[in-house]
Amino acid sequence: MIWTVIQTGFRRLVHNRVELVMTFIVPIAFFSIFAVIFGRGMGTTPRxxxxxxxxxxxxxxxxxxxxxxxxxxxxxxxxxxxxxxxxxxxxxxxxxxxxxxxxxxxxxxxxxxxxxxxxxxxxxxxxxxxxxxxxxxxxxxxxxxxxxxxxxxxxxxxxxxxxxxxxxxxxxxxxxxxxxxxxxxxxxxxxxxVMKSGKSNPVVSMYAAGIAVMFLLFGAAGAGGAMLEEKENQTLDRLLSTRLSMDQLLLGKWFYQTMLGMVQVSVMFVWAMIVFGVDLWHHLDGFIVMTCVTSAAAAAFGLALATLCRSRGQLNGLSVILILTMSALGGSMVPRYVMSDSLRQAGLWTFNAWALDGFDKVFWRDLPVSTLAPQLVVLLACTFGFLMLARLLAIRWETE
Known part of the structure; x- marks a missing residue:
């Protein structure tokens, strides 16, 4: 009987693509990323x-x-x-x-x-x-x-x-x-x-931003999974049979997750201010702007993932792969200054990098909100693009 249980486990692993990827592909992928960063990336110091x-x-x-x-x-x-x-x-x-x-x-x-x-x-x-x-x-x-x-x-x-x-x-x-x-x-x-004069723990603020962005993505992916659960238990069908449209449902989910993300980031920075002395009050305008657009982009990303997947298990596996990869390349895990030029360029394809650049301008460089234009444009474009993708993918839920 023990051998039967073992065989059953292996058969389930072979037929579960997500579990196979998480077991064998993801560890190799992350080993490769960090090997490039700390191996070749540190051995040949970036220009x-x-x-x-x-x-x-x-x-x-x-x-x-x-x-x-x-x-x-x-x-x-x-x-x-x-x-x-x-x-x-x-x-x-x-x-x-x-x-x-x-x-x-x-x-x-x-x-x-x-x-x-x-x-x-x-x-x-x-x-x-x-x-x-x-x-x-x-x-x-x-x-x-x-x-x-x-x-x-x-x-x-x-x-x-x-x-x-x-x-x-x-x-x-x-x-x-x-x-x-x-x-x-x-x-x-x-x-x-030329940067630290008169500042209070600016480096801690950058760590807070990196962690906040990564967990915003995880939170948004988890919230998007609620839609898959509603589809599985037919709650989604009953909602759509009322006067609620798919557009209204997606926008409602997006607004909710955006507001939740703003609260999540705010709590982290308030804690950093109280415990670690981060100067939040003198950077409040830039903090509010970056928190709003970053939370909006993360919420839209979570909806796009949810509409792309067909089950909660599939979403969990895909979200872990994408979020950890984006966080590694975008600077949430490893500072981008230790990366080679090619990896830095690759990181610009993640909105982690753009969000962290924005928080860097606010807390480290003390720059005004007007200088955040490049980061805001990219993050708002990501928000719009992910929302449009989610809407297109959600058509199958209306036709099934």
Whole structure:
């Protein structure tokens, strides 16, 4: 009898496509995603969006700036002939157009570098610091070496009573000493955080947004499954036999889930404000706008999934696959700054990424609501598209 139970279990597994996918395909898919992110994605650090500002404007600083621009680890976000000031560069970093701005400052004899950084990306400052330090030290050593070679060429000629061997030995020692000290002095690189000043736990707000968006999707998918249950127990047929139309039913479900999602996100951020000190009040307008459109898009997504599936079990399996995949690529699970450029582009096909970019502008960058236009357009387009898809798929419920 035990063997019979075992055989029955395997037969049911073979004939249940959703369970097969959840058992074998989903683990491989997620292993592959995270292997790409933390394997190749971290091993070959993504190119960092940067600009270079030369405040020294000397031959040496221009050579350093040129070498930094040509570095394979830098994705230069300015034209070769485009001249930026420190304030221009800082505005680009604060606006999210670039991750880091490299400002060469000081004097021609002692060139330093200030890295104006967006520290929400914790990798970029470390990578660029190493790159710029290396470049400065190479140029410092090269400049010192040439200066000393010129001086040593004059030194033996002007020395009185010194033989050639003694002069050579003295000049060699001189080169060694001068090479060491200026190189260390010129490798002065300072990271300047232009984002965190005066803020209260902005990173926690980003974690809250990532988790909130992911669970909005799960909640919407679960609520959409209620329609499948109503179809299975024939409650849906009785509702449609009244004066209630399918359009009214879908809109009613969508409005309900949208309002529930807004409450869900609000509760999470209020908790974050009370317990973790997130500054919600000073970002209330942007928070309300992003919460409304994100909840609306998630609710429409849940309805589209529900009308696509034919059973609650099928919906559960499909929703888990899609939501976890979108959350992994869209930044709800893993920060997008650790991903390669190709994975970042793939993440833009999920509305997780657009929603998190919007919350990032509100809580991290302190940008006004007017700057949220790209995110709002994409999320509203997703809402409309998912609602239209749900309506088209629901036709079969009216004709069955």
């Amino acid at each position: 960092i969006k940067a600009v270079v500002v030369d405040e020294v404007e000397s031959v040496t600083s221009q050579a350093i700036a040129s070498e930094i621009r040509e570095s394979p680890g830098i994705r230069l976000m300015q034209q070769d002939d485009q001249v930026l000031t420190r304030q221009d560069a800082q505005d680009l970093v604060r606006g999210g157009s670039v991750t880091i701005a490299i400002v060469l400052t000081g004097t021609d004899a002692e060139i330093r570098a200030d890295l104006l950084a967006d520290t929400s990306d914790q990798v970029a400052p470390q990578v660029v610091t190493a790159l710029v330090t290396r470049t400065l030290m190479i140029h410092a050593a090269g400049s010192s070496g040439m200066s000393v070679m010129a001086a040593s060429a004059v030194g033996p000629a002007s020395a009185s009573g010194g033989d050639a061997d003694g002069s050579d030995e003295q000049s060699t020692t001189w080169v060694s000493d001068v090479n060491a000290k200026p190189a260390a002095a010129m490798a002065d690189v300072q990271v300047v955080d």
